[in-house]
Amino acid sequence: MIELKHISKIFPTADGEFQALTDVSLTIPTGDIFGIVGMSGAGKSTLVRCINLLERPTSGQVLIDGLLDESGKAVDLCALPPAQLRKARRGISMIFQQFNLLMQRTCLDNICFPMEIAGVSKAKARARARELLDTVGLPDKADAYPSQLSGGQKQRIAIARALASDPKILLCDEATSALDPTTTRSILRLIQDINRRLGITVVVITHEMAVVEEICTHVAILEHGHMVETGTVEAVFSNPKTEAGRRLVYPEGVQIDQLPPAGVVRIAFNGGSSYEPLIASLAIDCGVKVNILGADTRNVNGQAFGTMLLGLPEDKSEAAKAMSYLKAQKDVTVEEVHDYHG
Amino acid sequence: MDKFFTQMSEAFSNPALWEEFRTGIWDTLYSTVVATAAACVLGLILGVLLVAGERDGVRPLPAPVMKVLNFVINILRSVPFLILMLMVLPLSKLLVGTKIGTIASIPPLVIAAAPFVARLVEASLREVDKGVIEAAQAMGCSPFQIIWKVILPESLPSLVAGFTTAFITILSYGAMAGAIGGGGLGKIAINYGYNKYNYAVMLIAVVLIVILVQIFQSLGTWISIRSDHRLTGKSGRSRRKKEISSRIDREKKTPGVM
Ligand SMILES: Nc1ncnc2c1ncn2[C@@H]1O[C@H](COP(=O)(O)OP(=O)(O)OP(=O)(O)O)[C@@H](O)[C@H]1O
Numbered sequence: 001m002i003e004l005k006h007i008s009k010i011f012p013t014a015d016g017e018f019q020a021l022t023d024v025s026l027t028i029p030t031g032d033i034f035g036i037v038g039m040s041g042a043g044k045s046t047l048v049r050c051i052n053l054l055e056r057p058t059s060g061q062v063l064i065d066g067l068l069d070e071s072g073k074a075v076d077l078c079a080l081p082p083a084q085l086r087k088a089r090r091g092i093s094m095i096f097q098q099f100n101l102l103m104q105r106t107c108l109d110n111i112c113f114p115m116e117i118a119g120v121s122k123a124k125a126r127a128r129a130r131e132l133l134d135t136v137g138l139p140d141k142a143d144a145y146p147s148q149l150s151g152g153q154k155q156r157i158a159i160a161r162a163l164a165s166d167p168k169i170l171l172c173d174e175a176t177s178a179l180d181p182t183t184t185r186s187i188l189r190l191i192q193d194i195n196r197r198l199g200i201t202v203v204v205i206t207h208e209m210a211v212v213e214e215i216c217t218h219v220a221i222l223e224h225g226h227m228v229e230t231g232t233v234e235a236v237f238s239n240p241k242t243e244a245g246r247r248l249v250y251p252e253g254v255q256i257d258q259l260p261p262a263g264v265v266r267i268a269f270n271g272g273s274s275y276e277p278l279i280a281s282l283a284i285d286c287g288v289k290v291n292i293l294g295a296d297t298r299n300v301n302g303q304a305f306g307t308m309l310l311g312l313p314e315d316k317s318e319a320a321k322a323m324s325y326l327k328a329q330k331d332v333t334v335e336e337v338h339d340y341h342g
Numbered sequence: 343m344d345k346f347f348t349q350m351s352e353a354f355s356n357p358a359l360w361e362e363f364r365t366g367i368w369d370t371l372y373s374t375v376v377a378t379a380a381a382c383v384l385g386l387i388l389g390v391l392l393v394a395g396e397r398d399g400v401r402p403l404p405a406p407v408m409k410v411l412n413f414v415i416n417i418l419r420s421v422p423f424l425i426l427m428l429m430v431l432p433l434s435k436l437l438v439g440t441k442i443g444t445i446a447s448i449p450p451l452v453i454a455a456a457p458f459v460a461r462l463v464e465a466s467l468r469e470v471d472k473g474v475i476e477a478a479q480a481m482g483c484s485p486f487q488i489i490w491k492v493i494l495p496e497s498l499p500s501l502v503a504g505f506t507t508a509f510i511t512i513l514s515y516g517a518m519a520g521a522i523g524g525g526g527l528g529k530i531a532i533n534y535g536y537n538k539y540n541y542a543v544m545l546i547a548v549v550l551i552v553i554l555v556q557i558f559q560s561l562g563t564w565i566s567i568r569s570d571h572r573l574t575g576k577s578g579r580s581r582r583k584k585e586i587s588s589r590i591d592r593e594k595k596t597p598g599v600m
């Protein structure tokens with residue numbers, strides 16, 4: 001189990017401080033494949049790098065399963081002295097988008113590297129490295145240099161290297177983002193296989209929802225450094241509860257053929273009457289039909305709060321009629337959406 | 343002109359002179375190799391400190407230490423070599439017991455070249471991919487392991503190119519040291535060309551220096567390329583060869599300030 005407690009990260013920058021993470025708390029169960037998704041710049045990499053302390057959180061705690069002090073209490077990774085932190089890191093492997101292999105070492109020697117660091121004897125390390133080459137399906141690449149491999153093969157070697165230290169946790173930061181779809185799938189299969197056979201907890205950072213759907217069991221959504229939603233993949237993907245979640249899960253929004261060419265408006269309910277009657281009365285009073293493209297509204301005691309996206313009809317005069325009708329409603333604000341993505 | 347040709351034919355038929363050239367070549371090589379080796383060791387240590395010790399390096403050092411380090415390197419690099427040599431000769435006397443000859447020129451060469459090598463090393467080490475260093479950190483490497491097992495091996499081809507630059511620079515500075523008591527081919531060139539107006543002998547000495555430079559530049563380029571496993575195929579290697587040659591040509595110094 002990985003427990004992140006109230007993690008905040010502030011980067012000092014040339015023009016003041018930048019808060020990349022704000023009070024993120026997250027529990028990742030042992031043996032899980034956990035996805036962390038979010039738009040570019042949401043703070044995914046920063047968050048995952050806080051797990052092995054490549055990035056030191058400004059505040060908050062990182063608790064790793066099995067990492068206990070003498071009295072059997074979980075210790076905060078951030079509180080460990082450097083030598084112990086280095087030892088703890090051997091149990092947390094990481095793979096990267098850019099593979100980050102040692103270019104001047106053969107594949108076999110790359111895989112031996114973590115064992116070399118841990119003081120494993122050379123003969124033992126090489127034997128283990130050959131096993132791992134088999135595991136990742138590249139037994140014939142022992143003496144090849146990384147420059148002689150394809151992207152997918154490089155990532156396989158990186159995975160073998162990550163497994164060499166017998167980690168309990170595998171962190172994947174956009175591990176498939178530099179690969180084509182077929183290769184991506186095969187790498188995901190490999191990661192899933194490793195998770196199942198070795199019981200390694202996997203944390204997958206990605207901006208591709210397909211990756212999450214394919215292998216993850218749980219998912220957390222980050223937006224602007226806040227964790228806005230978390231749960232099982234089924235729950236979050238079938239019914240994203242937040243705007244950020246919807247934007248990620250349905251990036252295209254509704255199907256293109258449903259997209260009204262005339263335009264989209266967002267209406268916000270500020271506690272007036274419920275929203276169904278509004279749409280119904282729009283049809284009755286003006287004879288105009290609109291499409292509900294999406295809604296995030298709650299009825300609280302018969303009053304509506306939240307926002308709704310409406311597709312206006314193609315006909316310009318009908319659209320104008322609908323607009324003026326909506327604008328006339330009290331407790332409702334209307335704005336046109338020009339860059340509608342869903 | 344006639345005089346030049348008679349000098350030339352005399353030079354070729356004078357065995358004593360050839361003997362002098364032979365020891366000249368030997369002295370030049372010997373002092374250059376020793377001075378380069380020492381300067382590279384010192385420069386490597388300084389270069390590692392410069393890169394590892396900076397604020398976001400793998401083993402940050404206190405800011406004042408880095409300031410002093412940079413300051414000393416910059417100062418040493420801006421003293422003209424001949425003046426530095428005159429200043430350091432007393433040290434030569436202390437270290438090797440003499441102020442003249444090939445061996446006496448080694449300490450000033452080392453002191454002049456080490457800061458120069460340090461900057462070359464610094465540039466080479468900075469070429470190492472940050473991501474690879476990060477991966478090593480994530481695996482639990484200590485700062486020393488990162489320097490020794492990641493940064494230095496990964497930058498080896500570039501370091502070799504830098505050492506080659508250092509070698510040919512030191513060779514040409516060593517020749518200049520001939521003017522103030524150094525030995526080797528430089529001394530022969532100055533002795534004959536400047537003191538005896540024997541331009542033929544001077545020309546031969548200069549040609550020999552140029553040939554030595556070319557041989558070592560080619561050798562260094564070859565080793566650098568051979569040791570670089572990022573290169574695949576013939577075209578990659580020949581492209582890299584051009585890059586390294588032009589880099590060495592750009593970075594090597596002709597006598598003046600290193
Ligand atoms: N060292 C740093 N100094 C200053 N700002 C940083 C630093 N690292 C990250 N940031 C900022 O923090 C924010 C989050 O960055 P992060 O790399 O975690 O995003 P991400 O979600 O991984 O995005 P991407 O999908 O593009 O990789 C960004 O706005 C980024 O500019």
Ligand SMILES: [Mg+2]
Nearest residue numbers: 044045046174
């Ligand atoms: Mg990222």
